Amino acid sequence: MLNLNRKFLVTASTAAAVALLTTGCFGETDTAKQSTITKASIDGGISYPVVNNKTSAYYVNPQVAAMAPKIYHGRVPTANELKAWDKDVMPDGTGLPEGSGSVEDGEELYEAKCVMCHGDFGSGGGGYPSLSKGNAYELQETLTNNRWHDPEADGPVRVFGSYWPKVSTLWWYIKDGMPHPASKTLNDDEVYALTAYILNINEFEIDGEEVDDEYVLDREKMLKVVMPNVDGFEPSIDGPNGLENVRTYYANPKNFGAIKLAPGTTPCMENCQEDSVVITRIQNGGIKDFLPPMSDERDLPQEKEVAVDPVKVYDETCAMCHSSYLSPGSAEWSGYLSRGMDQVYANAIHGTDGGMPAKGGTSLSDKNFKTVVDYITTGKTK
Amino acid sequence: MDNNKSNQTIDRRDFFRKTAALSVTAIAGTSLISSNAKADDPAIMHHPSWGQKWGDPVTKNRYGMPSKYEHNVLRRNTKLLASGNYRASIAVTPIQESMGIITPNGLFFSRSHGGVAHVDPNEYRLMIHGLVEKPIVLTLEQLKKYPSVTRTHFIECPANGGQEWRGPQFNSIQFAKGFMSCAEWTGVYVKTILEDLGLDKEKAKWMLTEGSDNSEMGRTVPIDKVLDDAMIVWGQNGEALRPEQGYPVRLLLPGWEGNLCVKWLKRLEFSSEPWYCKEETSKYTALKPSGKAIQHFYANEVNSTVTSPSPEIDWTHLEDGDIIEIEGLAWSGMGTITRVDLSFDGGKTYTNAKLKGLVLPKAWTRWSFMHTYKKGEQLLLTSRAMDDAGYIQPTIDQEVSVMGVESVYHRNAVETWEVTATGEVNHVQMRTPGGVKNA
Numbered sequence: 087m088l089n090l091n092r093k094f095l096v097t098a099s100t101a102a103a104v105a106l107l108t109t110g111c112f113g114e115t116d117t118a119k120q121s122t123i124t125k126a127s128i129d130g131g132i133s134y135p136v137v138n139n140k141t142s143a144y145y146v147n148p149q150v151a152a153m154a155p156k157i158y159h160g161r162v163p164t165a166n167e168l169k170a171w172d173k174d175v176m177p178d179g180t181g182l183p184e185g186s187g188s189v190e191d192g193e194e195l196y197e198a199k200c201v202m203c204h205g206d207f208g209s210g211g212g213g214y215p216s217l218s219k220g221n222a223y224e225l226q227e228t229l230t231n232n233r234w235h236d237p238e239a240d241g242p243v244r245v246f247g248s249y250w251p252k253v254s255t256l257w258w259y260i261k262d263g264m265p266h267p268a269s270k271t272l273n274d275d276e277v278y279a280l281t282a283y284i285l286n287i288n289e290f291e292i293d294g295e296e297v298d299d300e301y302v303l304d305r306e307k308m309l310k311v312v313m314p315n316v317d318g319f320e321p322s323i324d325g326p327n328g329l330e331n332v333r334t335y336y337a338n339p340k341n342f343g344a345i346k347l348a349p350g351t352t353p354c355m356e357n358c359q360e361d362s363v364v365i366t367r368i369q370n371g372g373i374k375d376f377l378p379p380m381s382d383e384r385d386l387p388q389e390k391e392v393a394v395d396p397v398k399v400y401d402e403t404c405a406m407c408h409s410s411y412l413s414p415g416s417a418e419w420s421g422y423l424s425r426g427m428d429q430v431y432a433n434a435i436h437g438t439d440g441g442m443p444a445k446g447g448t449s450l451s452d453k454n455f456k457t458v459v460d461y462i463t464t465g466k467t468k
Numbered sequence: 469m470d471n472n473k474s475n476q477t478i479d480r481r482d483f484f485r486k487t488a489a490l491s492v493t494a495i496a497g498t499s500l501i502s503s504n505a506k507a508d509d510p511a512i513m514h515h516p517s518w519g520q521k522w523g524d525p526v527t528k529n530r531y532g533m534p535s536k537y538e539h540n541v542l543r544r545n546t547k548l549l550a551s552g553n554y555r556a557s558i559a560v561t562p563i564q565e566s567m568g569i570i571t572p573n574g575l576f577f578s579r580s581h582g583g584v585a586h587v588d589p590n591e592y593r594l595m596i597h598g599l600v601e602k603p604i605v606l607t608l609e610q611l612k613k614y615p616s617v618t619r620t621h622f623i624e625c626p627a628n629g630g631q632e633w634r635g636p637q638f639n640s641i642q643f644a645k646g647f648m649s650c651a652e653w654t655g656v657y658v659k660t661i662l663e664d665l666g667l668d669k670e671k672a673k674w675m676l677t678e679g680s681d682n683s684e685m686g687r688t689v690p691i692d693k694v695l696d697d698a699m700i701v702w703g704q705n706g707e708a709l710r711p712e713q714g715y716p717v718r719l720l721l722p723g724w725e726g727n728l729c730v731k732w733l734k735r736l737e738f739s740s741e742p743w744y745c746k747e748e749t750s751k752y753t754a755l756k757p758s759g760k761a762i763q764h765f766y767a768n769e770v771n772s773t774v775t776s777p778s779p780e781i782d783w784t785h786l787e788d789g790d791i792i793e794i795e796g797l798a799w800s801g802m803g804t805i806t807r808v809d810l811s812f813d814g815g816k817t818y819t820n821a822k823l824k825g826l827v828l829p830k831a832w833t834r835w836s837f838m839h840t841y842k843k844g845e846q847l848l849l850t851s852r853a854m855d856d857a858g859y860i861q862p863t864i865d866q867e868v869s870v871m872g873v874e875s876v877y878h879r880n881a882v883e884t885w886e887v888t889a890t891g892e893v894n895h896v897q898m899r900t901p902g903g904v905k906n907a
Contacts (some may be wrong), residue, residue, distance in 0.1 A: 159611070214552060234757065347858050373631070386537065
């Protein structure tokens with residue numbers, strides 16, 4: 087565990103807790119009855135360790151921690167099971183199998199299985215991402231483009247070649263997630279071939295050699311790929327200092343556009359804005375192709391009438407009363423039918439003083455309920 | 469009783485229009501309490517149809533559904549975010565209709581990278597291995613035998629508001645801020661299971677979390693979070709997770725990006741080095757003006773918005789002098805909300821709003837401000853939240869001066885809703901054209 091975890095901060099008020107945290111001072115102070123206990127967390131925020139069987143507002147059962155090392159409800163996986171599921175690929179080649187594939191085979195596969203979504207030469211389309219916008223080394227330089235000062239300027243190009251830090255990610259994702267409608271159907275050599283083709287259309291070089299149309303990629307060569315934007319990410323997460331780098335990075339709000347107030351500060355309540363600020367409105371109507379269309383109406387939805395099975399309705403709803411008397415097709419109906427079907431329908435739909443509930447208590451439409459009446463009076467379905 | 473009239477069509481709009489007109493007459497004329505001046509409300513004067521016949525039998529809905537009148541309260545989507553025939557896509561929560569701090573399961577926002585998987589719980593397995601002495605494979609039944617904890621947390625897509633770095637685009641609270649929801653989750657702390665497995669605390673620095681869905685969704689999690697409050701959850705608001713939230717099991721990293729809370733969870737592996745999954749490199753990285761992008765950007769920062777009024781449910785029906793509640797949400801993935809301030813002039817001056825209800829860490833928090841409406845007033849409603857870590861929402865100028873406008877993710881600057889003279893509500897932004905250096 088981390089050093090920070092060993093020392094809890096116990097203070098009388100949240101404001102005081104913040105005060106100590108923001109000055110980087112960790113240690114114990116007087117415990118008050120209504121205490122707030124927090125510790126700094128890796129993301130720059132705070133978390134709430136369990137103290138006196140509580141974490142923030144939540145009680146926890148202390149027996150769990152005491153007994154946890156003995157619970158073990160599962161079983162140890164077999165070697166084959168581990169092998170079957172441990173398929174991830176890491177940048178150093180851990181998990182990357184032997185194999186090879188050519189740009190030529192990759193292009194053929196791409197045309198057969200990928201082009202319908204990712205477009206010609208990885209140009210993108212139909213809501214699927216582009217895989218290439220041209221030379222990766224040149225496009226990497228567009229990453230400093232920012233439409234902050236000039237909304238009409240060119241933006242940064244973030245595709246595999248120009249943006250991604252590791253090539254292993256591409257191989258692993260094709261193997262696990264592609265083709266999108268039928269993932270995990272490509273063999274290792276096919277994945278190498280597709281990787282080779284995508285490196286080709288991004289105009290890559292590996293170890294000084296151009297990934298041209300004749301290129302054949304294998305495990306050894308893939309591990310030599312240096313992505314143009316390998317150093318384009320912060321904080322650095324690799325190596326023994328990776329975690330500490332992350333903690334340090336998020337301890338400084340300026341790194342990620344956050345504002346953290348000094349201890350005891352009341353936030354700005356007046357004159358909190360630059361004079362240069364203006365109201366910026368939605369341009370050209372904005373995006374409003376909402377599906378379904380926006381509405382807060384509490385009306386009844388338009389329901390499509392679906393025909394019902396009169397026998398089923400009878401069994402579920404009518405049989406309770408209509409099984410011994412006036413049952414389906416019973417001769418007892420003749421007296422009622424002699425007064426005309428319209429009267430029978432009306433009684434059925436609106437109910438009678440004799441105990442017939444309106445529509446038998448169902449919420450069926452008149453039309454549907456008439457089919458039930460037809461069945462119960464004749465014993466036949468149409 | 470005039471029962472026959474119960475079948476008449478009642479036009480409430482006509483009624484309210486008529487009543488409103490008469491009220492104005494009453495105010496201008498003689499007495500406010502003159503009953504003669506008002507029309508009788510047909511909703512009161514006649515038996516409603518539902519009061520004069522059997523309702524549904526208790527046997528009808530074995531799993532209850534909302535009233536059919538609520539059919540417009542829905543998750544919605546837009547073609548802008550339609551990748552993969554809506555399989556690598558998002559449908560967002562109608563927060564204009566949300567009440568309290570819990571999102572009902574059917575309205576919880578739905579985001580997937582390869583479609584919503586339907587996992588057979590009988591074939592569900594969770595494997596935990598890597599830098600542990602004794603790896604483990606668990607069935608769902610075995611997993612649920614672990615002691616459970618229940619906690620209320622929001623989950624937010626870090627692209628919530630991410631379409632509006634360069635200016636407002638959605639005249640809708642549902643789309644501007646609805647890439648999030650909040651629920652009560654039940655599961656087991658990852659650290660509880662790890663007690664059994666003998667984690668190599670010297671070497672283990674990172675955890676791979678992997679889903680079993682079509683995209684085999686993966687992310688790398690630092691060990692700090694795993695040993696703090698990371699949970700493996702199977703319960704959502706008192707029932708099993710919905711398929712859209714990863715049925716039967718997902719990871720929950722309270723306060724952190726939604727995509728890190730991997731759904732349809734299949735495997736956790738511990739290692740000394742990070743993995744570089746697709747969704748922590750190609751996406752979910754925030755490009756700054758320097759050309760460097762922030763990776764492993766975990767926590768959703770302190771944030772807030774007015775939710776009432778909204779463009780969807782505005783103030784066009786209000787009368788002069790009406791006393792009305794301005795309501796909103798505040799949340800922080802880095803702590804607990806401590807205060808919310810509300811501005812009526814777009815963020816120049818603030819007044820303190822009131823928190824209400826339960827205030828929990830890394831959970832939606834409701835806030836409120838009572839307002840006396842003046843007919844014809846124009847307002848620029850801007851809320852600003854603070855958390856107990858000391859973070860406060862930046863202005864747009866402040867955030868853009870560090871992050872530029874190409875970050876896509878983690879936009880948490882204050883949000884402004886304009887109330888026009890007629891009571892309509894528009895989404896606007898208060899910012900300096902071209903930005904301000906070192907704002």
